[in-house]
Amino acid sequence: MKADKVQKVSNQMGQIKRYCEQKGIKLTPLREEILLIMYQFGQIITAYEILRQLREARPNAEPPTVYRVLEYFQGTSVIHRIASKNAYLCCINPDELHRGQLLLCDICDEANEVFNSGLIQAVTDCSSRYGFQFRDGLMEIHGVCAKCSDGAMA
């Protein structure tokens, strides 16, 4: 792994640890290992991919081990579940109340989490026109990312 990536992951781990301490979110060795796997993976990841990697250190790990940690972190806004991909992603900014938009590239599978309050407002307004109360959460938006739409790709 390249040095700059090691540094990046290390920064992310430091940041999330501070966040968890502030919020009273308990980290355990298992939970930290799973966060580390997710940050190192650097993109959306499935529960079973986490399991495969976790087994390098813990050969006896079973699905519930992973799913319980994922559930705990979802409940504490540390990670998102991406329903349309059956995958998970560490939240870029848990302070933003765990909402925002996820721009999902259908070509390269890259996920870019952004926060646009105008769009949240637009959805809220549109919904209310039908008497529907929009529940703030992560909105999954599918399309093609900048890299993939810039020529280059066949």
Next chain:
Amino acid sequence: MKADKVQKVSNQMGQIKRYCEQKGIKLTPLREEILLIMYQFGQIITAYEILRQLREARPNAEPPTVYRVLEYFQGTSVIHRIASKNAYLCCINPDELHRGQLLLCDICDEANEVFNSGLIQAVTDCSSRYGFQFRDGLMEIHGVCAKCSDGAMA
């Protein structure tokens, strides 16, 4: 089943048959049976629920039988797959290019398909700010429907 519901389902079947004929979408006995099951169910439905019902008439039906029909209809914009629910729904208005918004009630599971071009514009605009090309499709919006937010519910 109540008479008005029978009438409604019958109308829906008539409408979709005309639509398919216009568009060159081939209906077969199996495909019609599955559409009928979906319209009669009247809400979002899982592939395995369709399978259970299909087996009343075709006891030997297996998952691929259902999934292939669902795939065919998705490709022809006759039904939507709802990723966040692992479920399927007949499209209210296939002519609207198979896009729009699906207001999904997290309490009663009701799905209401609507079409708001302003919202599509808002999402397109927001996405493009990040160099992302929004792919028009069904947007899944979670929240609470009018019925469920009107007191009454505990």
Next chain:
DNA sequence: AAAGATATGTTATAACATAACATTTTTGAG
């Protein structure tokens, strides 16, 4: 009637997720 395309049948398994109960570890009250 034959050839190719389309649709469906059939068997097996992959991929995603949770229920239920056992054990271990942590935490807090007394």
Next chain:
DNA sequence: CTCAAAAATGTTATGTTATAACATATCTTT
């Protein structure tokens, strides 16, 4: 400190969703 409750993790089994791969049947066109 220590015991009891709570929290976390281990373990086994199974539920749920979806597809791969190959066989057979039907339809279509010549």
